[in-house]
Amino acid sequence: MSSSPGRPGRDLAAFLLVAVLALVVVATGAAIISERIARANARAEAERSAMRMGEFLVAPILQDALDGVSGRWEELGRRMENRLQDRSIRAVFIWDGNGQVVYCSDASLIGSVLEPNDQLRTALAGTVVSDLNSHPEVPFEGQGTEPLLEVYTPLMMAGPPRALEIYLDADTIDRQAALLRRQIIPLAVGSLLVLQLVQVPIAVSLVRRVRRQDLERADLLARNLTASERERRTIAADVHDGPVQDLAGVSYALAALRGSIPTERRGGVDRMVLAVRDAVDSLRRLIVDLYPPDLSEAGLAAALDDLAAAARRSGMTVTVSTQPLPDLTDEDAAATVYRTAKEALSNAVRHSGATNVWLDLGPTEFRGRPAVQLRVEDDGAGFVAGGLVQGGKGHIGVRLMADRARDVGGSLHLGAREGGGASVTLVVPAEPGE
Numbered sequence: 001m002s003s004s005p006g007r008p009g010r011d012l013a014a015f016l017l018v019a020v021l022a023l024v025v026v027a028t029g030a031a032i033i034s035e036r037i038a039r040a041n042a043r044a045e046a047e048r049s050a051m052r053m054g055e056f057l058v059a060p061i062l063q064d065a066l067d068g069v070s071g072r073w074e075e076l077g078r079r080m081e082n083r084l085q086d087r088s089i090r091a092v093f094i095w096d097g098n099g100q101v102v103y104c105s106d107a108s109l110i111g112s113v114l115e116p117n118d119q120l121r122t123a124l125a126g127t128v129v130s131d132l133n134s135h136p137e138v139p140f141e142g143q144g145t146e147p148l149l150e151v152y153t154p155l156m157m158a159g160p161p162r163a164l165e166i167y168l169d170a171d172t173i174d175r176q177a178a179l180l181r182r183q184i185i186p187l188a189v190g191s192l193l194v195l196q197l198v199q200v201p202i203a204v205s206l207v208r209r210v211r212r213q214d215l216e217r218a219d220l221l222a223r224n225l226t227a228s229e230r231e232r233r234t235i236a237a238d239v240h241d242g243p244v245q246d247l248a249g250v251s252y253a254l255a256a257l258r259g260s261i262p263t264e265r266r267g268g269v270d271r272m273v274l275a276v277r278d279a280v281d282s283l284r285r286l287i288v289d290l291y292p293p294d295l296s297e298a299g300l301a302a303a304l305d306d307l308a309a310a311a312r313r314s315g316m317t318v319t320v321s322t323q324p325l326p327d328l329t330d331e332d333a334a335a336t337v338y339r340t341a342k343e344a345l346s347n348a349v350r351h352s353g354a355t356n357v358w359l360d361l362g363p364t365e366f367r368g369r370p371a372v373q374l375r376v377e378d379d380g381a382g383f384v385a386g387g388l389v390q391g392g393k394g395h396i397g398v399r400l401m402a403d404r405a406r407d408v409g410g411s412l413h414l415g416a417r418e419g420g421g422a423s424v425t426l427v428v429p430a431e432p433g434e
Helices: 007-066 072-084 118-124 172-261 264-288 299-310 329-352 395-407
Strands: 087-098 101-104 128-131 146-153 162-169 317-322 354-368 370-380 411-416 422-429
Touching: 007 128, 007 146, 007 162, 007 172, 007 354, 072 087, 072 101, 087 118, 118 128, 118 146, 118 162, 172 264, 299 317, 299 329, 299 354, 329 354, 329 395, 329 422, 354 422, 370 395, 395 411, 395 422
Parallel strands: 317 354
Antiparallel strands: 087 101, 087 162, 128 146, 146 162, 354 370, 370 422, 411 422
């Protein structure tokens, strides 16, 4: 059985589809990863900016203001106002340890007291923390409705702990994420695309090589079958023209000598003649096995009738039923039908103890393709475990039938006939398998 010619093409199509899916997955993954990296980087940068602002700008001025230095509160307000001008910072809060607003860019909130949240407590304890927040704890003037990046950083100064809180536009994060995506995605997808451009010609070359090997294997198989058929025909001709003719001549010669032999010895001559004729019949059956008769649609039905006639000579009643068959172009399948019928009849005659055998040959479908079905049933002892006929005989014949069916892409089923006996069902495709 040769492999399907379209299989390499389907494999290549599957390979290309996987490549496209890989590009999509990589692009999606790169977008997600770059988004996370960009947001993490943006938050880290905002935290560093808040720390520098608190350390170098807010803490020195606030320390002076708290110590009573004249004009330092005004200076702090001017500095914060300058930082608010570019709108990158939306608001500034300075908190003490009790949750009171020491300073705010929205002057109306100075002096407000709020229960410290987790982020504020973390900052008062000395750790920078940030979070995206659509609803600030203390609404301030100009906060808008867009999400804001909220950063808390401790203020390193004398006295009780204090913390700086700033609100920044989240658009900064989105811009950095978009910038990183534009850098990462082309790099990741481009690398994978280059890899696919290298792999695809190799895959195409391998597919072509597989196709050539399939064609060569199919051609070699066809040649082997042709050579086997020719050799079987030669052996059958040699047996027919040699031993069969010689033994037939011996049989005629013995029959001619019978009249010249004393009466009391003629029984021995008769037994010799019968033995020679049995040998001739055996050789002729061997010839049929080696080189079966015409097994086209009409010839197959006639061949089954011949097999039935041979079985009837043993005293068995054989009923043959045939229906019009599909175009049986597979010679091996036709030979398998013939040999299976022959083996099933032989088992019925020799081992089953049956008195009736039914052969039914007709069309069917197998795996969606036109096929031929042969059913041989008898009213004998039937099968036992393992597909053996009653008494443990017929094992090799059953295996040969199954192997032949498998070789032509068909199936063989052994079972019990309704009402008692054995049933052998063979299904083979009408056309050679791909």
